[in-house]
Amino acid sequence: MELKNRFAMAPMGPLGFSDAEGGWNSRGIEYYVARARGGVGLIITGITPVTNPAEKFPNGSVPMPMRNPGAFLRTSRELVERVHAYDAKIMLQLGAGFGRVIMTSFLQGGAQPVAPSPIKHRWSEAICREMTVEEIHATVRSMGDSAVLAQRAGFDGIQIHAVHEGYLLDQFATSFYNQRTDEYGGSLDNRLRFAREIVDEIKERCGSDYPVTLRFSPKSFVKDWREGGLPGEDFVEKGRDLPEGLDAARLFEEYGYDALDIDVGTYDSWFWNHPPMYQKKGLYVPFAKAVSDAVGIKVICAGRMDDPDIALAAVEDGATDIVSLGRPLLADADYVNKLHSGHQNLIRPCLSCQEGCMGRIEAFAAINCAVNPQCGREAEWRLHPALRSKTVMIVGGGVAGCEAARVLALRGHVPVIYEASAALGGNLIPGGVPDFKEDDLALIRWYEATLADLGVEVHLNSPVDEKVIAASAADEIIVATGSVPRLFALPGGVPVFSAADVLEGVSDPGARTVIVGGGLVGCELALHLADHGVNVTIVEQAEDILEVSGPLCEANHMMLHELMPFKGIATVTSATVLRATPRGVVVAVGGSEREIASESVILSVGYTSNRTLYEAVRDSGKELHLLGDARKVSNIMYGIWDAFEVASGL
Template identity: 45%
Template sequence: MVFVTKDIQKRDVSRLFTPTSIGKLQLKNRTVMAPLGLVGYADARGGFNKNIQELYIRRAKGGMGMITVGLVAVDYQDFFDLSLPCPIYDPIDFTKTSKEMLEQIHNYGTKAICMISAGMGRSAFPGVSKQMWAPSPQENRFDPKVMHRAMTVAEIQKTIEDYAKGAKICKDAGFDGVEIHAVHEGYLLDQFTMSFFNHRDDNYGGSLENRLRFPIEIVKAIKAACGADFPVTLRYSLKSFIRHLREGGLPGEHFAEQGRDVAEGLEVAKLFEAAGYDMLNVDAGTYDAWFWNHPPMYFEKKGIYNEFGAKVKSAVSIPVAVAGRMDDPEAINAAFDQDIDLVEFGRPLLADPDLVNKIKADAWEDVRPCISCHDGCLDRLAKGMPYSCTVNPETGHEAEYKLTAPLAKKNILVIGGGPAGLESAYICGTRGHQVTLLEAQDKLGGAILPGSVPSFKKDDYQLLVWFERQLAHMSNVTIQLNHAATKRDFNDPKFDTIIVATGATPIMPDFGSDQMLKAEDVLMGKAKVGEKVTIIGGGLVGCETALWLQRQGKQTTVVEMSDDICGGPAHTPFANYQMISELLPYNGVDVQTSTKVERVTGTQVVASDAQGNTKTIAGDAVICAIGYKPKDPFLQLLQTTDKETYLIGDAKRTGKIMTAIWDAYYIAKDI
C-alpha cells in the first residue's frame, strides 16, 4: 500500500532549545507546558493525586523546559472543596504530594511553577461556584437568569492574603515559582481589570490604576512572603475580543471592542512589569469570545497568539510566552523572529507527551497530532471530569494504563480501517500481537476521510497520516486495502481474536426524492452540487459542510428541526459551538432552526416552521446530513462464534473520533 507523507517540511527550530531565564530561574530550553485546570485531580486532602503527578512527570521526561502545574485553587471560598488541589487547605498533604512529583520532574532538568486561581467570577459554569461573586453585580456568562454579587473589600483582601500563603507553601514544597490565574479569559481577576465588567466606586474600581489594584496587590504580597527573587508570572490576555455581551469578535472581523483593546492592554502590561511580575504568558479572548482562548479547528492558522505576544514584548523587558497551537515549525520560528522568549504547548502535549523530544529530533512526522476537537480535554473539564485527550486515552491515566506485552501473543483480525480499527491495530501491534487489518476501500480512514476534506479539518487528516506511518513501521501489522471482509475471513482458523470496527452509514430518510445527496459523497467529490445548496441537518457534519461550501462561493441553507445547531452547547464543546455558530452567519450561511422537512421534491425542500407555516426552499442540490447508524454486517457471526470477538466504535454506537479511539484503546490494551 502507499502511505501519504505529512505535508510539513523539516525546519530548523534550534532556538527553541537554547537556555533562557525568568528572573534568576534558569531554564534548559524555551518550552513550557501550558496550564490546564486540575478538576478531578485532587486527592482526599487537596494535594495532587497520582494520576496528575504521573501526567506531569511523563511530560518532563518528554523534554519540557518548564511545566506550569495547575491551575489550583487559591482557597475553597468559591471553589467547591477538593474540586481542585489547593495549597492552603492541608499544607502538609499539598507539600508531600508536590515533593513526590517535583523530585522526579526536577530529575529531568525540568522546572515547575504552580498556577494559582482566584476563580471564575461571572464566567462560572452554573452550579460550580459557591459565592457567585464578581467585581460588580453581573449576569452569569452562561445563564443570564443567574446573578453574581459584588465581592466585598474584606473578601478581596482575604484572597490576596491566601495568594501569599499559597505561594509560600508552593515555594516550600519545591516549586520554582507561581503563575497567577489570571488577567486572562474573563476570569475573576480579568473582570476586575475591565471597565465593561467592573462598575465599583471604591479603590478596586473606576480608574485603570484602581481596576488593576487586585492583581498588583497579589504580586506584591507574594514577593513580600516569598522574596523578590521568587518568580511570579501572569496569564494575560492582551485583547478581549468582546463584540457584545456573550458574543465574540471573529478573526478578521471589524467590531467595537467592549473589553480590553490592544492600546489599553499594552499600558496594562507595562504596569504589571513595574508591579513585579516576572513573565507574561500572553494570549487573547474572554469567556464571551471563548474560542479565542481555546481555539477550535476553525482557526486554520497556528501560532494565533504570536501577534499579541510580539506587541507585548515590544512594550516590556520581562520575558513573554505564547501558546496557541504552537506544534508547527513555522509558528515556533515566527515567535522567535518577533523576540518572544518562550513557547508554550497545552493540548498538543496531551496528544503526545514526547512532543518536545520529537521536535528536537526533527521527527515531526511522528508527533501524534492534536485535532483541536476539545472533546477529550475542555469538554470533560466543563462537565466536571478530569481532562484527558481524544487521540491519547492514556493522558491522565499514566499511573493506571501502561501498555504491556501480553502473556500470549495472538493473531488478531481487525475489520475496518477507520479510527477505531486503526487504534486497535496500533495498540495491538505495539503490544506485540500479530495483526491483520482489512479495509474495504482503497484508503484508510473511514469517516475521517470525508470529515477531513475542509481545510479547517486538516489536523484530522494528519491524525490519519500519523496512524499510517506508525503502522507502516510495524512488521507484525499487515494492512490489506480493497478487501471487504467476508464470513470466510471471520471464520478463518488462523485468527484467535476478531475486532469488528466497520463504522456507520448515513441515515437517508424517505422524503420523497431520489436526488438527495450524502454529505460524505459531496465532500469526497463523488457528487457535484450547483450554486444553491440546501443541507438537511444542522449537526456538526451539516454545519461544517455548509461552511466549506459557502467558502467556495455556494449559497447554502441549513435546515435544522431542533432550536439550535450542533445539538446546542451541551452536546458540542462550547468553544467549538460558539465559533461555528458565529462563523455560519458571518460567512453568509442561512441557518433555519426549528424547521421541519416535510418532503423533498426534486431539489426543492418543503418545510414547516415552529408555527406550522409551510415554506419551499429552492435550490440546485439537497444534501442529507441528519446522522448515522451503525453498520455491522457481522452481527450474527458475533453472536454465534466461539472466538474472542469485540464490536467497537461506530459499529457499536455512533459517536465522534474520541468514542472510536477510546473504545479501541480500552479493548486492545487488555487483549
C-alpha cells in the same frame, strides 16, 4: 530561571488530579511527570485556587494549597522532585478567584457570585454582589501564603491566574466589568491594583528573585454580555482593547512580574481562550508580538502552536520567548522529544476538538484527551506485555481499527488490518476535507506512520466476508466496519447527495444547496461550502442547530453557532423536509409549507452502524470483538478509547 529549551506546558485545569485533602493525587503527579519525561522545558500547572473568602471552591475538584497545607506540601514535594529529575522546571499556577464566571454548581448553599461590581453572572440570571475590600486583602494574603508553601515544596516559580479569560482579576482590570469608585476602580492603575498587590505580596515574602509570571489577555473580544467578536468581524470592543492591553503590559512589568503568558478573549468570547479547530493555528502570535515589542520581560505564547514551523517563526520574529503547548501535550506527552529526535511524523496530532479536555472539564470529569486515552491515566492505563502473543484479524481501518492495531502491536500481539477501501481512515477521510479539519487528516497520517513503525501488516482494497472469516486462523477477530450515512429518497426534483460524497468531490452541489440536518457534520459542511462560495441553507428538525451530536465543549458550540450567520448561512429550524422539486426543496415549518430554492439537497442526518458482517459471523464460534461505529455510532474520542480498552485487555 534557566530552561533547557523554549517549550512550556501550558496551564490547563487539573480536574481529577486532587486528593481529598487538596493535595496532588497519583494521577496528577504521573500526568505532569509524563510531560517532563517527554522533554518539555517548563511545566505550568493548572489552576490551584487560593482561599478566597468570597468563594467556596468544592473539595476534591482540583488541588488547593491552603485546604490542607501539610498534604499539599507533601504531595507537591513528590511532584516537583520527579519533574526535576528530567531537568524540567515547574511553576505553580495560583488562582485568585472566578468572580462572575464561577460555575453555578460551585455556588454552594445558594451563595451569590461575587465580582468587582454588581454585574451579570455569566451562566445564570443572577446579579453578582460587589467584593469587599476586606475580601480582596484576605485573598492577597492567601496568595502570599500559597506562594510561600509552593516555594517550600520546591516549585521554581508562580504563575498568577489571571488577568485573562474574564476571571476575577481580569474583571477588576476591565472597565466593562469594573464599575467601582474606590481605590480598585476607575483608572487603569487602580483597576490593576489587585494584581499589583499580589505580586508585591509574593515578592516580599518569597524574595524578589522568585519568579512570578502572569496569565494575561491584552484583548477581550467582547461585543456585549455573553457575546464575542469573531475573527475578521468588525465590532466595537467593550472589553479591553489592544492599546489598553499594551499599557497594562507595561504596568505589569513595572509592578515586578517576570513574564507574561499571552492569549486573548474572555468567557464572553470563550472561543478565543480555548480555540477550536475553526480558529487559525498560531492565532495569538500577533498579540504576543505586540506585547513583546512593548515590554522587556519574557513573553510566553500558546494558542494552537503545535506546528513547529509556526512556533519557530514566532521565536525568530521576537513574538515570543517561550512556546507554550497545551492540548498538543495532552495528545502526545513525548511531543518535544519526538521533534528533537527528528520524528515529527510520529507526533500524535491534537484535533482541537476539545472533547476529551475542555468538554470533560465542563462535565466535571478528569482532564483527558480524545486521541490519547492514556492522558490523565498514565499509570492506570499503562500498557503491559501480552502473556501470549496472538494473531488478531482487524476488519476495518478506521480510527477504531487503527487504534486497536497500535495497542496490540505495542503489547506484543500480531495485528493484521483488512481495509475494503484504498486508504486507512474511514469517515475521517471525508470529515477531514474542510481546511479547518486538517488535523483529522493528520491523525490518519499519524496512524499510517505509527503502524508502519510498529511493523503492522495492512491490506488495503481487501474486503472481508463470511468466507474469509471462516477460513481465518487468527486467534481473535475485531470487527470495526464503521458506519454508513443515513439516506432517504426525495424523487422528482433536484439531485440528493450524501454529505460524504460532497466532501470528497464525488458530487457537485452547485452554487446553491440545502443541507438537511443541522448537527455537527451538517454545520461543518455548511461552513466549508460557504467558504467556497456556495449559498447554503440548513434545514433542521430540532428547535436549534447543534442540539443533536453538537460539540460537547461550549467554546466549540458557541463559535460554530455564531459562524453560521456571520458566513451568510441561513438556518431554518423546527422544520421538516417534505419533498424535492425541480427548483429546490419544500419544507414544513410553523404550520405551513415553504419552498427553498436550491440546485441540490445534501443529507446530513446521521450515520447507521455497519454491522452486516458481524451479524453474519457472530455465531461462528470465533473470538469476536465489535468496535467503533460498528458497535455504536459515536465520535472519534469514544472510537479510540473503546479500541484502546479492548486491545489492552486481549
